[in-house]
Amino acid sequence: MTRDVTSVSPEDTVRRAAQLMKELDIGAVPVCDGPKLVGMLTDRDITIRSSAEGQAPETTRVGDVMSTEVRTCYATQSVEEVLAEMGDEQIRRVPVVDQQSHSLVGIVSLGDIATKHAATTDKALGEISAPGA
Template sequence: MKKVSEIMTKNVQFCTPHESLVTAAKIMRDVDCGSVPVCDSNRVIGMITDRDIVIKCIATGNNVNEVHCHDVMTHDVVTCSPDTDVHECARLMAQHQIRRIPVVNEKGELMGICAIGDLAQENIYINEAGEALSDISEPDNYRH
């Protein structure tokens, strides 16, 4: 069975809790993704998404240069270990409707990221990645 450590992206860029949202947005732009881990001494303490920046800062009229990552990040982060089976990782993504899972060691330190695209590149797991993406992409109930 293939482990997350075999397909994850290592050398992950992250932001710190006290950096501005502009820093997080620049990382997202440079890495071409929509979410970035927030780490304190390399320990994952949150995740920040492009949606967090828009909904919790811009849409409320706040200045992105003055709002910090800790102000809008998600605190309850779904993580997995490098030894997690890729099938379990796909299940976690579908269950929690997320596209990227920080991979952490037993101390909670960031070791890498496993993205839905990493799963999709593994032909043997393409069906699970597709199912996870399908579940992730289910529309939420919201008002227009």
């Protein structure tokens, strides 16, 4: 997992989040209220929930367009468990939270796993990439 994760606040503007995503060359950013994970904001969230609705990025808050139902994992979980969840939910990134406080401690991506556990990613990649129902 990547431990040094940049996040945004629900009070930040969509423009600020988009600029950060551009600067870091990422397509998703965790949304935290203090240390606690409260959502994820993806480039798709910005496009579908903000831009397509004609909302102004300078005034629209991240909290208004972020995804709030976020699948998370714990640092103690096995790679196989996390990959199974990623495959079941067709997601490529999973925030890693502390078991007690639920504060953000990192993020794991399919790319992270693929570079270190190539043999275990084949099935998950097929499930994640399968067309949705």
